[in-house]
Amino acid sequence: MRFTINGRDVEAEFDLRTSLLDLLREHLHLTGSKKGCNQGACGACTVLVDGERINSCLALAVQYQGRSILTVEGLSAGGELHPLQRAFVEHDGFQCGYCTPGQLCSAIGMAGEVDRGIPSVLTADLSRETVVLDYDELRERMSGNLCRCGAYNGIVAAITETFGAEATR
Amino acid sequence: MNPFSYERPETVPDAVRLAAASARARYLGGGTNLVDLMRETVERPDALVDVTGLSQGIEARGDGGLVIGAGVRNTAVAADRAVRTRFPVLSRAILAGASGQIRNMATVGGNIMQRTRCTYFYDDAARCNKRAPGAGCDAVDGFNRIHAVLGASPACVATHPSDMCVALAALDAVVHLDGPVGRRSIPLTDLHRLPGDRPDIETELAPGELITAVELPPLAFAARSTYRKVRDRASYAFALVSVGAAIDVQDGMVRDVRLALGGVAHKPWRAWKAEAALRGGPATEASFRHAAETELADAAPLSHNAFKIDLAVRTVTAVLSELTGAAA
Numbered sequence: 001m002r003f004t005i006n007g008r009d010v011e012a013e014f015d016l017r018t019s020l021l022d023l024l025r026e027h028l029h030l031t032g033s034k035k036g037c038n039q040g041a042c043g044a045c046t047v048l049v050d051g052e053r054i055n056s057c058l059a060l061a062v063q064y065q066g067r068s069i070l071t072v073e074g075l076s077a078g079g080e081l082h083p084l085q086r087a088f089v090e091h092d093g094f095q096c097g098y099c100t101p102g103q104l105c106s107a108i109g110m111a112g113e114v115d116r117g118i119p120s121v122l123t124a125d126l127s128r129e130t131v132v133l134d135y136d137e138l139r140e141r142m143s144g145n146l147c148r149c150g151a152y153n154g155i156v157a158a159i160t161e162t163f164g165a166e167a168t169r
Numbered sequence: 170m171n172p173f174s175y176e177r178p179e180t181v182p183d184a185v186r187l188a189a190a191s192a193r194a195r196y197l198g199g200g201t202n203l204v205d206l207m208r209e210t211v212e213r214p215d216a217l218v219d220v221t222g223l224s225q226g227i228e229a230r231g232d233g234g235l236v237i238g239a240g241v242r243n244t245a246v247a248a249d250r251a252v253r254t255r256f257p258v259l260s261r262a263i264l265a266g267a268s269g270q271i272r273n274m275a276t277v278g279g280n281i282m283q284r285t286r287c288t289y290f291y292d293d294a295a296r297c298n299k300r301a302p303g304a305g306c307d308a309v310d311g312f313n314r315i316h317a318v319l320g321a322s323p324a325c326v327a328t329h330p331s332d333m334c335v336a337l338a339a340l341d342a343v344v345h346l347d348g349p350v351g352r353r354s355i356p357l358t359d360l361h362r363l364p365g366d367r368p369d370i371e372t373e374l375a376p377g378e379l380i381t382a383v384e385l386p387p388l389a390f391a392a393r394s395t396y397r398k399v400r401d402r403a404s405y406a407f408a409l410v411s412v413g414a415a416i417d418v419q420d421g422m423v424r425d426v427r428l429a430l431g432g433v434a435h436k437p438w439r440a441w442k443a444e445a446a447l448r449g450g451p452a453t454e455a456s457f458r459h460a461a462e463t464e465l466a467d468a469a470p471l472s473h474n475a476f477k478i479d480l481a482v483r484t485v486t487a488v489l490s491e492l493t494g495a496a497a
């Protein structure tokens with residue numbers, strides 16, 4: 001089965017029961033994506049598929065054949081960290097770092113959703129085409145990513161600096 | 170996880186044919202519920218028929234109705250302009266559920282067919298009539314804070330966990346099916362069953378039947394509709410109680426209303442009695458409360474969930490007051 005992972009074409013054979021997360025970690029040795037709960041409840045396994053964030057632990061790898069998958073390993077370019085990664089460092093967006101790969105991929109997917117005007121449960125006026133990523137919207141939209149260290153303040157600050165209402169992108 | 174075969178058919182007839190080949194075949198949507206249950210060996214399909222490539226698209230009908238393909242992802246439904254403007258209760262219900270990641274994966278068909286979050290159902294060391302018919306139910310006398318207060322039976326007190334289905338129930342949604350015996354349609358309010366003595370049979374779908382679409386008939390006043398969900402944390406938690414509502418008020422009187430509750434029963438609970446009590450009456454907080462109490466009159470609390478009855482009454486009252494601007 002073929003996949004495009006972090007821009008590279010990859011061919012892999014595996015048991016049909018393999019999740020996308022296990023394919024990445026155990027077969028392809030891309031151990032950046034983490035297994036927290038293995039049941040969709042923590043977000044540590046978040047990756048981007050054709051730009052959209054999903055929980056790779058609940059995804060059967062076979063369903064994602066032919067798709068383009070981006071993991072934390074693919075975020076930096078030419079030896080340069082992604083701006084969001086730099087902001088996480090600057091704002092102490094982590095302590096142990098276990099949730100960080102998922103937080104990063106999730107925030108990048110979330111920013112795309114905001115750009116496309118996808119509402120959240122907090123969006124007051126559903127007829128508006130644009131979303132303003134303020135503090136409450138950001139926290140709601142990132143609620144699928146838990147941090148056991150409680151580094152939320154730094155995480156919110158880093159995402160706000162990179163993708164928030166004031167940020168230029 | 171038990172081994173299984175995997176097919177990704179390109180047409181509905183192929184999907185139906187593939188699923189008919191084994192009694193233990195299952196349709197696969199985003200997998201967010203099925204993969205989890207397979208890992209827990211609650212579900213043991215021997216064949217997965219991936220239907221995520223089928224039944225795409227949302228078709229806005231000229232009469233104000235909508236037809237939503239069963240394969241459309243939850244995010245796409247919530248973000249659709251016609252859904253947002255004609256049926257905001259549906260957008261809000263979906264957005265109140267799960268997380269951004271899960272909504273990107275979950276399909277309409279899978280959301281409708283998702284199974285209960287009763288913790289004993291997931292725990293194979295517990296007795297559960299839904300998992301093993303006749304085994305007994307550990308929730309009835311167990312930790313049943315999240316369980317049902319309406320329509321339950323001694324055999325099972327589980328709730329249906331979907332937010333989306335509460336909105337669909339309120340909106341008179343019709344579910345289109347295709348299967349070994351052909352096509353048919355069924356109102357969403359008739360699709361899920363009450364547990365009775367067979368909690369393992371959760372829906373009216375025949376074996377091998379596939380949901381192909383959900384149709385929302387036109388309902389002009391649904392443009393003023395909303396969804397409120399009460400849960401243990403502000404986001405990313407299942408409903409303790411939820412309410413989907415649309416109401417049409419003229420000159421202070423209720424001309425028409427649609428009301429459904431989540432988190433209280435084995436199925437999305439259409440509040441027929443409350444609607445009947447409201448129609449033609451005054452749009453006041455007192456009458457909203459009275460209607461909610463009428464709906465909950467038959468509620469039967471378990472040892473840990475009596476709070477849900479009052480919570481449901483208050484939430485219905487608050488939602489209808491919010492929609493109509495009735496004085497508190």
Ligand SMILES: Cc1cc2nc3c(=O)[nH]c(=O)nc-3n(C[C@H](O)[C@H](O)[C@H](O)COP(=O)(O)OP(=O)(O)OC[C@H]3O[C@@H](n4cnc5c(N)ncnc54)[C@H](O)[C@@H]3O)c2cc1C
Pocket residue numbers: 039040041195196197198199200201202203204205220239240265266267268271274275276277278279280281282283284330331332333378379380381405406407408
């Ligand atoms: C951590 C977590 C939190 C969640 N929180 C919420 C919440 O707050 N509110 C909420 O409403 N939901 C919540 N969910 C549940 C989520 O909404 C469902 O898992 C999802 O909607 C299922 O859709 P799916 O496409 O992934 O279905 P799958 O997992 O693929 O399938 C589910 C079932 O539907 C059947 N099926 C799939 N498609 C069809 C079809 N077209 N016709 C017939 N049968 C079909 C499958 O055979 C299977 O039995 C949560 C889930 C997780 C993991």
Ligand code: SF4
Pocket residue numbers: 285287288289290296297298299300305306307308309324325326327368
């Ligand atoms: S409430 Fe229903 S699902 Fe839960 S243990 Fe009892 S029989 Fe099983």
Ligand code: FES
Pocket residue numbers: 034035036037038039040041042043044045046055056057058
């Ligand atoms: S490991 Fe996937 S959500 Fe927790």
Ligand code: FES
Pocket residue numbers: 093094095096097098099100146147148149150151
């Ligand atoms: S930094 Fe430790 S879990 Fe988030």
